[in-house]
Amino acid sequence: MKIKKLVVSASLMFVCLASQADDNSNRPHETVTPNFMKEIPNIPGKSLIAAVVTYPPNGASPSHHHAKSAFIYAYILEGEIRSSVDGSAPKIYKAGESFYEDPGSHHAISENASKTMPAKLLAVFVVDNGDKKLTLPDGQ
Template structure:
């Protein structure tokens, strides 16, 4: 094999690996609580989600309701079939079960939310939507 092609291929793989690692670090989710509730078959899940400057989630949905509370910064939420809404620290948003949505940091620095879900027990929490 041509050494020049081999070196180019190795560099390309390295760049793609670095880009994938950086994309994963743009949004960090920290699970805080997962507990059964008195409603049969349901549980509460709570997580802190930190968004680096300009980071956006993929479009996704949940197997239950979500309440998103912005802890810091400014986040734009786009819910399927609705106009985008921008929330700042101290504001919250209700996201109905099964509604596709995404969140994007539109502030000037880091943004964070406290996400609280009431979901079907044992279901996959985040389902990507194409």
């Protein structure tokens, strides 16, 4: 029963960005699948949350930021992801590579670098237990 509650809670914590309009509104959007959620027993007040983010060919996420407490580690599982965080030059990360986002970061570009092949990453969040919305479109 506790595991079902955790999965439902994790599902509710991820905000689907596909409904938000921005410069990527004509492109296919990512799919976020919650994968894991657990309070960290030796770090009171913190949780570890993981989700798989799948981008269809030419897929993109709207420009966004994450919960203010969120430290994020992203590991590319498949394909190639173009990313720019906090004004950095866009970089393409290939399967097996990774990047991170510090708390409060702005993720201006997050997209599949290919127009023909899918891409997938594992996003791992270390976040305050009380943070319910982990991903927020710009302006929220």
